[in-house]
Amino acid sequence: MLLKELSSLASPLSQPQVEKLKQLTAELNAVQLAWVSGYLAATANAGNQAQLAPVSDAQAAQTVTILYGSQTGNGRGIAKALADKAKAQGYSVNLASMGEYNVRQLKQETLLLLVVSTHGEGEAPDDAIELHKFLASKRAPQLNNLHYSVLALGDSSYEFFCQTGKDFDARLSALGAKALLPLVECDVDYEAAAGQWHADVLTAVKPLIQTTAKVVALNDTGSAQVASESEFTKQHPYSAEVLVSQKITGRGSDRDVRHVEIDLGESGLRYEVGDALGVWFSNSDTLVDEILAGLGLAADTKVTVANESISLKQALIEKKELTQLYPGLVKAWAELSASPELLALSEDKEQVRQFILHHQFADLVANYKLKPDANLDANKLVELLRPLTPRLYSIASSQSEVDTEVHLTVALVEDEHQGQTRFGGASHFLASAQEGAEVKVYVEPNKHFRLPEDPQTPVIMIGPGTGVAPFRAFMQERVAQGAEGDSWLFFGNPHFEQDFLYQTEWQQYLKNGDLTRIDVAFSRDQAHKIYVQHRIKEQGQALWQWLQNGAHLYICGDAERMAKDVHQALLEVAVEFGGLSSEAAEEYFETLRSHKRYQKDVY
């Protein structure tokens, strides 16, 4: 019997163990599997019966199940850190993405810790959709034996702050489960609150777990495997070298998009196509000087950041977030400046949200002078600002093609108002990086954006703007695999002559027959705007046929509008060419999604 057909009924393993075993072995290649099987056999022969004895229901009940629903990797990071701490305390842990979790398993859980983010107008992240729906449905079981805790991630500038987390909390409670702690709601600066939750929840869990519980061997192997993914992490990034930062929009373009190549050198960092690269950046010297001058603070004043004494200028350049505002800072600045305008604005969430989109900290400094008794000294300033966080970029290359390099497609964020140009922190850093510049990076895996395992499977890639990045990686990978499956790219941007990202590469792929077809939408090249969703509808018949032939569907790019418009277009295609009702169309794509045939990397 193949592992993937294994079920708990036919084995001495519990269902969670079966799931974990499948999950683990799915990632292993033949050599690794052989190695693991030898290791397990040896362990069994050594007579360590305690670890390999059939797991009783009582023992299974001690497993702490940690699930995360996360779009950007933050939720995953928090969940993983909690899992590590729980394991360190000797607990048996089942860590999984909500998207991979089998909902029928839920009624057997006793300890469930959830980390889930909220997007847009109170929407669940992709991998949480199914579980979210399940809990709200009639199929949801009574969960009287369950203890749980939810950590909700959100952005308080949005109206439906932490909505998905609130939903989970309310539903679990309604189904009879007992909350270990009140719901924890985290804003964009979640680190401290998340750390506190880790401590609190582990304390709360302790009395519920029998101290005799053992960690099953599989888990050790599992965690060993995770640890060996890479020694470089978000907290310990690799200092890589920028090889190229090449503008790839034409001279007449109104946007500046860069193709950035980074050398991972001897780091041993590996990534798969679909993964993202986390990039730590420094704020620009000019920006920091402007802020210092605006506040009348000396650059060399010593400040303490994370128990380290450094100059204020260094702190602002390397440690502090300057290019993204957060609601708390707007509110604090309203008070520090006593500006009536800012005070009024900070009372209205929607206004704050809009303000944040188009302003930076330097704008606050320039436009809202401190009140005379504000007394903002260097240390207070540093406390006021959030720590610098890395940015994630979908990787635009495959290591089968570029070996130790990693390529990114970076749109320079530029916002000009009142004659002042403000740049996005990371994009400006990468766009102005000279050859040889240092950049700290780590790989952020994205298991929800993967090429089909079978190279014969057709793929439909929808990636307007810089959303095309992972599809460049896909093409490199498929060509390296010698994949024979058809591929179809939808791309869009404002102007054909100026903004056709990687045009010559797509032409080459087409010419070589590696790319089966491409449909492009250049919105500003004619009187009426044409976007990818229009092309999707135009090509609906063919697209439906591809889906009938088993094509996997991928969307990458803007979440706010594009992904929604594209989804709508796909629904219409299913209605028009598949003859489905609108409900059936929704279900159709939901099924595709749960079969991993409809994947999104949107932001």
Added chain:
Amino acid sequence: MSEQKLALNEYLKTDSDYLRGTIKEGLDSSVTGSFSDGDQQLIKFHGFYQQDDRDLRNERKEQKLEPLYSFMLRARVPGGVCTPKQWLGVDEIASTLTSSNSIRLTTRQTFQYHGIPKRNLKTIIQGLDREALDSIAACGDVNRNVMCNPNPVESKLHAQAYEVAKKLSDHLLPHTRAYAEIWLDEEKLLTTEDETVEPVYGKTYLPRKFKMAVAVPPDNDVDVYTNDLGFIAVAENGELVGFNLTAGGGMGSTHGEVETFPRLADDFGFIKTEDVMKFAEAVMTVQRDWGNRTNRKRSRLKYTIVDHGYEKFKAEVEARAGVKFEPKRDVVIGDRGDRYGWVEGVDGKWHLTLFIESGRIKDVPGKSLQTGMREIAKIHKGDFRMTSNQNMIIAGVAPEDKATIEGLARKHGLLGQVLTQTRGHSIACVALPTCPLAMAEAERYFPEFIDHIDALQAKNGISDQAIVVRMTGCPNGCARPFAAEIGLVGKAPGRYNLYLGANFEGTRLNKMYRENIQEAEILAELDALFARYAVERNAGETFGNFTVRTGVVKAVIDAAKDFHG
């Protein structure tokens, strides 16, 4: 098999299904702004060339973008005459559908658009069609735009000559419906026989481009002798009676290949007006059948005449026309320039000739030429005439409308520039950055170059003498540089061959004087010659004649022997 391999274009034409090729498919390909190699040859017959911005080639390669392809579309406007309404249509297209936002008047009395993206070609051609304009055969191996002296002063004679030019143009158009099908969405009609599709051209059209001009003496603004086929009007008592026919002119040559050379046409004799079509068709079909189809560099009519001999060619033309040439009539042709400013015609109407530097009608800071032309077109009751010197005539203005027209022209910088004699007689081709053939700058550099010439003439006290100066970016000769008293032909960026010795009237070619030199050297050479000319010239002697008389260069009498000799 000893059969000689034909030039590549011959196979393309044969296989093109009368110029259709895969142009339609090429239009549908949205991943590239270009056409396939083969179609790039065929689209010329439809009036446009594929070009790319050569300034940006390397930069865009780095940007992973294909070259910035665009198209240059040239309209067919026989004799350069168009109505104000047509002009407004032409202007609207330039403003909305081209990236150059300009209209370029050409040396063959038509206009062309630069910077047309592929996706706009069809819209443009349909827009022209609405104004009863087209671009059929404006390029390609066919009879190109027929030139005709636009002299509005002798209005009756001009009208008669213009009628002939228009008839020639229409009669010798390709008949294939490819243009109508591809661009105007007309239905495909089924035809199988060559004779029904292309009665004059046949399946492979001509071996090479074919140019015609109608000159009305005493003007030779159309540079009649530089054309494959020329008609010099002969009038009796102000009525057109016939033409002196000239054949075998052409400017194009290739650097370093002495078997190629520019040539002025031979005189063949007088023909009656009613026989014009017979002779035109005869000359063209002899060229169709005898022209060189193995080497495109030797395929113009001038080489056919040189290779087969004047007498043999003449006899064949007479046989095909069914009419004999009469002895050529005495006519005098002279000035190749335009008469700037206002002139009154015999019918009491007024005509204003505007100097358009390098023919570029565009709004630039300080000069709103395109807006000015538009404003004039909105109120003008006569017509417009594009000249072969890339200028514009606002023709047929009633005396009471003169002031308004002039006011608009001055307001927008179309009039008022102090023009030296030489600048008024000088032309340049487009060249960089769009022309794929250019080796050096022309249009972009020429105004500055003429500044230097003006200064040298002033320095040497010869500003009153008009000198025909022409510059091209390559030796293909769009601005007819080999018929200039001072000809500059691009060799490499910043480097030109300097030609001297053509006469002012355009009946003698020039000859290379210095090869591959830069600006400083060109100006030093000319300064020295101007100094001698100022002192040694005979009364009324033009600069071109002076350089030949004093032995600076030898006169070119028989181009095949003398031009390189």
